[in-house]
Amino acid sequence: QRIEWQKLQDKPSVTKDGVHHVLAANIGTPEDLTAVKTNGAEGVGLFRSEFLYMNANNWPTEDDQFEAYRTVVQGMAGKPVVVRTMDIGGDKGLPYLDMPKEMNPFMGYRAIRISLSKTAIFRTQLRALLRASAYGDLGIMFPMIATLDEFRSAKRITKEEHQKLLDDDVPVGDPQLGIMVEVPAAAILADQFAKEVDFMSIGTNDLIGYSMAADRTNERVSYLYQPYNPAILRLIKHVIDACHQEGKIAAMCGEMAGDQLAVPILVGMGLDEFSMSATSILKTRALFRRLDSAKMAVLADKAIHAGTNEEVIKLVDEFVF
Ligand code: PEP
Ligand code: MG
Numbered sequence: 001q002r003i004e005w006q007k008l009q010d011k012p013s014v015t016k017d018g019v020h021h022v023l024a025a026n027i028g029t030p031e032d033l034t035a036v037k038t039n040g041a042e043g044v045g046l047f048r049s050e051f052l053y054m055n056a057n058n059w060p061t062e063d064d065q066f067e068a069y070r071t072v073v074q075g076m077a078g079k080p081v082v083v084r085t086m087d088i089g090g091d092k093g094l095p096y097l098d099m100p101k102e103m104n105p106f107m108g109y110r111a112i113r114i115s116l117s118k119t120a121i122f123r124t125q126l127r128a129l130l131r132a133s134a135y136g137d138l139g140i141m142f143p144m145i146a147t148l149d150e151f152r153s154a155k156r157i158t159k160e161e162h163q164k165l166l167d168d169d170v171p172v173g174d175p176q177l178g179i180m181v182e183v184p185a186a187a188i189l190a191d192q193f194a195k196e197v198d199f200m201s202i203g204t205n206d207l208i209g210y211s212m213a214a215d216r217t218n219e220r221v222s223y224l225y226q227p228y229n230p231a232i233l234r235l236i237k238h239v240i241d242a243c244h245q246e247g248k249i250a251a252m253c254g255e256m257a258g259d260q261l262a263v264p265i266l267v268g269m270g271l272d273e274f275s276m277s278a279t280s281i282l283k284t285r286a287l288f289r290r291l292d293s294a295k296m297a298v299l300a301d302k303a304i305h306a307g308t309n310e311e312v313i314k315l316v317d318e319f320v321f
Pocket of ligand 1 (some may be wrong): 169182203204206207253254
């Protein structure tokens with residue numbers, strides 16, 4: 001099968017009826033680019049910038065970050081790269097960051113919440129990203145956005161740094177600004193967000209956990225971590241529809257984007273971009289070629305009107321496998 005899939009490395013990511021959906025890769029370091037290329041990704045849909053912070057003994061400098069981002073953007077040779085700003089906190093600590101001891105770290109001080117309170121650190125990262133954006137197609141994505149005000153603040157700070165760099169004659173691009181949709185409040189309010197952001201990427205790993213109030217690493221409740229629960233599917237569809245209403249791109253970068261049972265439903269919902277670990281790209285491209293968009297739209301409609309996770313799994317089996 002691997003050999004069959006490998007033949008699809010340079011083939012377009014289209015369904016049986018010729019509808020194109022972007023297949024992109026999630027990466028953690030610039031070294032991951034090799035696998036991105038051999039697996040024929042059309043872009044990087046999520047570059048988790050945390051590694052820069054976690055592999056260091058102190059806050060990474062603007063120049064160190066710039067080098068890493070530029071390496072990735074140039075390595076992708078004009079293909080789009082979405083870099084997510086620092087997503088520290090939750091289970092990801094830093095030796096040099098004194099984090100408060102929290103009862104509930106996943107609902108605590110993490111990601112954009114840290115960036116917006118430690119703005120000097122945030123501005124350093126943004127300057128590095130803005131400078132790297134002069135070398136290719138780079139988008140900036142903010143993690144764990146819960147309110148419009150958070151996005152507006154992040155955008156305002158980005159624009160301020162952009163202007164400062166321009167004033168100093170430093171080469172910069174004009175990156176698109178987007179959000180991760182992984183907090184249920186942002187998913188529900190997607191119609192409002194869609195008017196202000198350039199793109200959204202659904203982070204199902206966190207979105208499912210927060211929506212079901214279940215931690216998948218906790219064995220006692222992991223059965224509640226249900227990607228195909230119609231409640232989750234409705235939330236996802238609402239986000240996709242909201243994006244399309246405003247002419248914006250709807251992407252997904254959680255595990256679900258490469259989940260072979262979920263892909264047919266997501267195709268039926270019209271998700272524009274699927275970003276996943278590089279090793280899942282070719283098998284997903286192979287799956288696309290077996291799917292008919294109109295039929296998958298019927299499947300998606302049935303799935304959101306089903307009652308349980310198991311019912312949806314059965315539906316996908318009937319429609320596809
Ligand atoms: C997600 O939450 O789906 C996601 C892609 O972010 P991470 O897995 O890095 O938390
Ligand atoms: Mg997440």
